[in-house]
Amino acid sequence: MVRDVTVGRDFVVIAGPCAVESEEQAFAAARAVRDAGARMLRGGEFKPRTSPHCFQGLEEEGLAILREAGRLTGLPVVTEIMDTRHLEIVCECADVLQVGSRNMQNFALLKELAQAGRPVLLKRGMNATIEEWLGAADYLLTGGNPDVILCERGIRTFETYTRNTLDLSAIAAVRELSDLPIIIDPSHGTGRASMVAPMSLAAVAAGADGLMIEVHPDPPNALCDGDQQLTPAAFTDLASDVHAMVGFMRAPQGASGGPTPTTRS
Ligand code: PEP
Ligand code: MN
Numbered sequence: 001m002v003r004d005v006t007v008g009r010d011f012v013v014i015a016g017p018c019a020v021e022s023e024e025q026a027f028a029a030a031r032a033v034r035d036a037g038a039r040m041l042r043g044g045e046f047k048p049r050t051s052p053h054c055f056q057g058l059e060e061e062g063l064a065i066l067r068e069a070g071r072l073t074g075l076p077v078v079t080e081i082m083d084t085r086h087l088e089i090v091c092e093c094a095d096v097l098q099v100g101s102r103n104m105q106n107f108a109l110l111k112e113l114a115q116a117g118r119p120v121l122l123k124r125g126m127n128a129t130i131e132e133w134l135g136a137a138d139y140l141l142t143g144g145n146p147d148v149i150l151c152e153r154g155i156r157t158f159e160t161y162t163r164n165t166l167d168l169s170a171i172a173a174v175r176e177l178s179d180l181p182i183i184i185d186p187s188h189g190t191g192r193a194s195m196v197a198p199m200s201l202a203a204v205a206a207g208a209d210g211l212m213i214e215v216h217p218d219p220p221n222a223l224c225d226g227d228q229q230l231t232p233a234a235f236t237d238l239a240s241d242v243h244a245m246v247g248f249m250r251a252p253q254g255a256s257g258g259p260t261p262t263t264r265s
Pocket of ligand 2: 225
C-alpha cells in the first residue's frame with residue numbers, strides 16, 4: 001500500500017520530528033528512526049499551531065528537506081496537509097497525506113484528498129466521537145480513496161496532567177465497526193515523553209496496526225512539542241521493545257504465550 005509496507009498487515013512504526021526545522025535536524029532524526037527500524041518518516045512543514053506567534057513550519061522549504069530526508073533513508077514520507085491549495089506541492093514530497101486532528105471534519109479537504117491518489121492518515125479530531133471519525137473516513141472512501149489509515153491521537157477530557165487522553169479503547173471499537181487499519185500516536189496522546197513507551201506497548205497489546213511517534217535529535221530545543229518528543233536513544237530502546245511485543249502478539253496461536261484473539265494476523 002505504501003511502497004513495500006502494507007498497513008494493516010505489516011506493523012508500521014512511523015517516526016520523526018514534530019516539525020522539520022532544518023536540514024541537519026531532519027536528516028539526523030530520519031537516520032536515527034530508520035536505524036531503529038521505523039518504516040516511515042514523519043515531519044511537519046505546515047504546522048497547525050494554537051498561537052500565530054508560534055513556529056508555523058518551514059512550509060515549502062521544509063517539504064524539500066523532508067523529501068530529501070526520505071530519499072537519503074529510503075523511508076516513505078508522511079506529512080500533514082492543511083489546505084487544498086497545497087495539494088500539488090505536498091504530493092511532490094509525501095507518500096502519505098496526513099489530515100490533522102483540527103482538520104478531521106474539514107470536508108472540503110477530505111473531498112479533495114479522496115481524489116489525490118495518495119493514502120491518507122486520518123487523525124481523530126480531539127473532540128470527535130468514533131462515529132464522527134468514521135464518518136470523516138467515509139468521505140475519503142466514498143470519494144474514491146480506499147487507502148485510509150486511522151490514527152488515534154488522544155481526545156479532550158477533564159484531565160489536565162496529560163495533554164490529551166489517549167483513547168486506546170478506540171482500537172477495539174474500530175475493530176468492531178470498520179475494516180480500516182488503526183495506528184496510535186502516543187506523543188500527542190499524552191504530551192509527555194515519559195509516557196510514550198508505556199502507551200506504545202499498551203497500544204500493541206490492544207491490537208493496534210502501528211504507531212506514530214515524534215523523535216527529535218534535541219527535544220529540549222525543539223521548536224514545537226519538545227516535551228513529548230523522544231531522543232533518538234529513547235526511540236531506539238522503545239522500537240526494540242515494540243518489535244519484540246509485536247512478535248509476541250503475532251506469534252502463531254499456542255506458541256510461547258500466543259497472541260490475543262483481537263489482533264490481525
Ligand atoms: C502532528 O502529528 O503533527 C499533529 C499536529 O498532530 P495532531 O493533528 O494530532 O494534533
Ligand atoms: Mn507535534
